Amino acid sequence: MFVVATAAVLITIALALTRAILGPTVFDRVLAGNTIGSLAILLLAVVGFLTGRPEFLDIGLTYGLLNLIGTLAVLKFFRHGDLAYDVEEEHKS
Amino acid sequence: MSLVVDLLSWLLIVLGSFFAIVGGIGLVRMPDVYTRIHAASVIDTLGAGLLILGMILQAGFGLVALKLTFILALFFFFTPVVAHALAQAALHEEIEPLLAEDRRGRGDGPAGGGTDGRQP
Amino acid sequence: MRTVSLACFLFAFWLALSGHYTPMLITIGAVCAILCALVAARVGVTETEGHPVHLLRGAITYWPWLACEIAKSGWAVTKIILHPRLPISPTMTVVTASPRTAPGIVTYANSITLTPGTITVGVNGNQLTVHALVREGADDIEAGGMDARVTRFEDA
Numbered sequence: 535m536f537v538v539a540t541a542a543v544l545i546t547i548a549l550a551l552t553r554a555i556l557g558p559t560v561f562d563r564v565l566a567g568n569t570i571g572s573l574a575i576l577l578l579a580v581v582g583f584l585t586g587r588p589e590f591l592d593i594g595l596t597y598g599l600l601n602l603i604g605t606l607a608v609l610k611f612f613r614h615g616d617l618a619y620d621v622e623e624e625h626k627s
Numbered sequence: 628m629s630l631v632v633d634l635l636s637w638l639l640i641v642l643g644s645f646f647a648i649v650g651g652i653g654l655v656r657m658p659d660v661y662t663r664i665h666a667a668s669v670i671d672t673l674g675a676g677l678l679i680l681g682m683i684l685q686a687g688f689g690l691v692a693l694k695l696t697f698i699l700a701l702f703f704f705f706t707p708v709v710a711h712a713l714a715q716a717a718l719h720e721e722i723e724p725l726l727a728e729d730r731r732g733r734g735d736g737p738a739g740g741g742t743d744g745r746q747p
Numbered sequence: 748m749r750t751v752s753l754a755c756f757l758f759a760f761w762l763a764l765s766g767h768y769t770p771m772l773i774t775i776g777a778v779c780a781i782l783c784a785l786v787a788a789r790v791g792v793t794e795t796e797g798h799p800v801h802l803l804r805g806a807i808t809y810w811p812w813l814a815c816e817i818a819k820s821g822w823a824v825t826k827i828i829l830h831p832r833l834p835i836s837p838t839m840t841v842v843t844a845s846p847r848t849a850p851g852i853v854t855y856a857n858s859i860t861l862t863p864g865t866i867t868v869g870v871n872g873n874q875l876t877v878h879a880l881v882r883e884g885a886d887d888i889e890a891g892g893m894d895a896r897v898t899r900f901e902d903a
Contacts, residue, residue, distance in 0.1 A: 657833075658833075659837075665864055668862075669825065711856065728838045730839065730841070731841050
């Protein structure tokens with residue numbers, strides 16, 4: 535039955551990839567990338583159960599944290615053009 | 628007893644798979660960025676939530692179930708942050724949402740214009 | 748007091764994630780937890796906003812209710828996605844949040860975003876800009892059921 539879940543997650547990744555390729559704006563692509571990241575965590579968990587090796591869950595947790603930081607960094611870069619942006623600096627100037 | 632738990636977990640996993648695929652279809656079908664975020668949130672809450680709940684039932688009580696709970700908490704705390712940041716950044720870049728109705732400039736809200744979400 | 752509770756939480760987290768219970772690893776875990784709690788106290792993130800442990804009591808009843816809401820609106824969004832004509836009517840609206848503290852407003856905004864069909868686009872003080880997939884979603888948010896619930900959760 536985990537085969538069904540793996541197949542479903544893979545199909546969803548394919549659909550998200552379609553959106554990443556089609557996506558007219560950069561935000562569609564970031565959204566698709568973040569969704570693929572979330573699905574990768576699920577895929578790690580499901581494959582861990584499928585092969586009877588739940589150690590994959592640790593990798594999933596770490597990947598989740600990296601996915602969040604990565605998406606936020608990309609968004610911040612596109613919004614301010616600079617990763618070291620400081621809100622207070624803008625208000626002073 | 629274990630048969631009931633097994634059946635329940637299979638049901639949850641199949642439902643989670645279904646909602647994940649529905650979210651993926653929505654991601655492709657929706658017309659603009661903001662509506663696509665709604666579709667992605669179906670994957671991140673219902674899809675991931677039901678799949679992980681099903682796996683918790685499969686794993687039984689123990690460290691594996693605890694780690695799955697951590698992953699679930701990670702999803703439920705961080706996906707809204709990402710969705711919010713994404714929508715805010717898109718609005719800031721002046722990508723106009725497709726709207727059937729705009730109630731922003733009405734009532735007690737700040738009148739028109741100044742609601743792109745920047746902190747004062 | 749909050750520093751002690753933060754150290755306890757961090758130690759429990761260490762025990763949960765390590766899975767090995769030899770005396771040396773437990774000692775290292777305890778030392779790490781205490782050091783992290785002290786550093787957090789020095790940086791000043793252990794006050795009500797950084798370590799909101801007092802909200803835990805309200806969370807016990809709030810989270811199941813939120814899960815129920817998510818299931819309901821998730822099913823509604825699923826029907827819209829699978830509908831052949833895609834009957835969406837995106838709506839933007841501004842609502843006023845009644846929770847007073849920062850964790851309360853964050854909980855409210857995150858709950859709105861977590862429920863499929865509505866996302867918080869901007870937060871300005873206690874004015875939240877909300878984008879809803881269908882008109883009924885915006886009506887629900889404006890009716891303020893979730894707002895009242897979050898305020899009760901915050902006061903618990």
